[in-house]
Amino acid sequence: MTIAQVIFVVISAVVLVSAVLVVVSRNIVHAALWLILSLFGVAALFAVLEAGFMAVVQVVIYVGAIATLIIFAIMLTRREMREPGQQTHRWWPLPALLAMALFAGLAWLLGSLPGTGAAPPALAGEDPVLLLGQALLSPEQYMLPFEVASVLLLAALVGAIVIAGDSR
Amino acid sequence: MVPLSWYLIVAAALFCLGLYGVLARRNSVAILMGIELMLNAVNLNLVAFWRYLEPARMSGQVFAVMVFAVAAAEAAVGLALIISLYRLKRTVVADEADLLRG
Numbered sequence: 445m446t447i448a449q450v451i452f453v454v455i456s457a458v459v460l461v462s463a464v465l466v467v468v469s470r471n472i473v474h475a476a477l478w479l480i481l482s483l484f485g486v487a488a489l490f491a492v493l494e495a496g497f498m499a500v501v502q503v504v505i506y507v508g509a510i511a512t513l514i515i516f517a518i519m520l521t522r523r524e525m526r527e528p529g530q531q532t533h534r535w536w537p538l539p540a541l542l543a544m545a546l547f548a549g550l551a552w553l554l555g556s557l558p559g560t561g562a563a564p565p566a567l568a569g570e571d572p573v574l575l576l577g578q579a580l581l582s583p584e585q586y587m588l589p590f591e592v593a594s595v596l597l598l599a600a601l602v603g604a605i606v607i608a609g610d611s612r
Numbered sequence: 613m614v615p616l617s618w619y620l621i622v623a624a625a626l627f628c629l630g631l632y633g634v635l636a637r638r639n640s641v642a643i644l645m646g647i648e649l650m651l652n653a654v655n656l657n658l659v660a661f662w663r664y665l666e667p668a669r670m671s672g673q674v675f676a677v678m679v680f681a682v683a684a685a686e687a688a689v690g691l692a693l694i695i696s697l698y699r700l701k702r703t704v705v706a707d708e709a710d711l712l713r714g
Binding site for chain 1: 613614615616617618619620621622624625626627628629630631632633634635636637638639641642644645646648649652655656659660662663664667669670671673674676677678680681682683684685686687688689691692693694695696698704707
């Protein structure tokens with residue numbers, strides 16, 4: 445194995461092991477902390493894929509914002525959530541079976557996919573971040589979805605305040 | 613060199629773990645964490661496809677940015693709903709939120 449493959453395998457192992465611990469931990473606080481490690485691993489995979497901007501955004505949004513939100517929600521609803529009782533419902537083998545079947549199907553499908561063993565083409569001379577910025581803001585490319593996403597974020601912000609705010 | 617299929621396999625495994633978390637956990641916040649794992653798997657796929665198939669065009673990364681935006685909105689609204697439910701019923705267990713059951 446080359447160095448790049450070793451690095452990839454190590455990061456993937458971290459991501460997958462901590463993801464397993466997210467779904468099986470009995471303590472919800474521990475699950476949230478494992479989720480943070482898993483998200484960090486995905487950011488590292490983005491960096492390995494030479495998508496530096498995505499890696500930074502992953503750390504800022506997921507690790508910085510969403511993980512903090514989740515931990516706050518755990519603290520605000522603490523009494524029930526810290527209880528280390530039964531964390532899965534009694535039909536849990538059914539989802540486990542479904543997930544394993546889905547993974548087997550996907551693995552079989554990916555194994556039969558042509559052209560997935562090739563090396564990645566070299567990046568063009570231009571900076572990918574520059575290209576991404578131009579793609580997001582030029583009207584003939586993705587400006588409309590970008591603006592719609594900002595409206596969606598505003599609506600979600602207002603909605604979250606209205607739903608969680610104290611109405612009394 | 614890491615083949616594209618390795619990334620796809622890791623993303624598929626991450627997605628299936630998230631799916632298990634969503635379907636099997638009782639705690640609403642844990643269900644949201646499963647959804648976050650699934651969204652991350654999708655993002656990993658999008659960025660890997662961008663790098664290996666179309667590095668000159670930014671469609672893959674633009675899609676991933678959109679997924680980030682939607683994930684942030686979903687997390688904010690979802691956690692607000694959970695906090696609101698906790699205020700109303702003093703529980704975050706998904707089975708016990710049965711106000712609409714006939």
